[in-house]
Amino acid sequence: MPKVSAKRQITLPVSQCEALEIEPGDDVESFIAYGQLIIVKKKRGAARSVLKHVLGNPSMTDEESMENSLQ
Template identity: 65%
Template sequence: MPRVSSKRQITLPINQCEALGIEPGDEVESFVADGQLTIIKKVRGAAKGLLREVQANPAMTDQESLESALK
């Protein structure tokens, strides 16, 4: 079972990395929603054009936006 180091680092199990195609040097994104930590592999160009039609709400914080998107 992975443990958190004193530097707050986590080593991901190799079988999980292989299943997701995560290689040394790859960039990942992590976020917390509903008390769960989620880690995803960043893929260049994966969201290109995805938000073209979305209008920003400057009154909403990033955290509020993330939480509303996950509901």
């Protein structure tokens, strides 16, 4: 099971990287949704299907959103 290092880095298991075709040097994005950390390989539209059920609040600023996610 991966652990978070002192620098807050996470090493992904080889099997998960292979399943998602993540190679060294690839960009990934991380999101928090419903208390879960979601990591996706960064490519156009990659997060769309994963996050389609997450509704945004257009009246909330980015700063307010970040504050709410930390609570």
